[in-house]
Amino acid sequence: MRLxxxxxxxxxxxxxxxxxxxxxxxxxxxxxxxxxxxxxxCVHEHVHVRQSRxxxxxxxxxxxxxxxxxxxxxxxxCASMEMEYYLTGALSxxxxxxxxxxxxxxxxxxxxxxRDKFIEAQDRIKKGVIETPExxxxxxxxxxxxxx
Ligand SMILES: [Zn+2]
Numbered sequence: 001m002r003l004x005x006x007x008x009x010x011x012x013x014x015x016x017x018x019x020x021x022x023x024x025x026x027x028x029x030x031x032x033x034x035x036x037x038x039x040x041x042c043v044h045e046h047v048h049v050r051q052s053r054x055x056x057x058x059x060x061x062x063x064x065x066x067x068x069x070x071x072x073x074x075x076x077x078c079a080s081m082e083m084e085y086y087l088t089g090a091l092s093x094x095x096x097x098x099x100x101x102x103x104x105x106x107x108x109x110x111x112x113x114x115r116d117k118f119i120e121a122q123d124r125i126k127k128g129v130i131e132t133p134e135x136x137x138x139x140x141x142x143x144x145x146x147x148x
Contacts, residue, residue, distance in 0.1 A: 082135035
């Protein structure tokens, strides 16, 4: 994790000590949580576990390509939206998700892509369509065990 914090510093303005205490990170099947996080964050990170299992170049692409990083994060943030809607019955504005994505240093063009995808996702989610496999699994589990 410490090595990863230094790598993050090479590719962004994040200081290693900030990374270790503020950022949730997934490496392989291990999710590093700096503090107690909600299930929405866990679902988001599990999307990254699936992405990394599916593509052996995931980490290279994630670190070196704004487009790939944006694609991966948009999918994970859409899972976060699905969980937010399930848990609260409401969605934060897509601008808040865009704001969260800014810390990933995506290009302007990629941020335009992200905005369009977030708007599409919010329309879909408000219609009750949950499609991210990790959200579907989490919601099924919560429905069965949380007494909702
Ligand atoms: Zn993420």
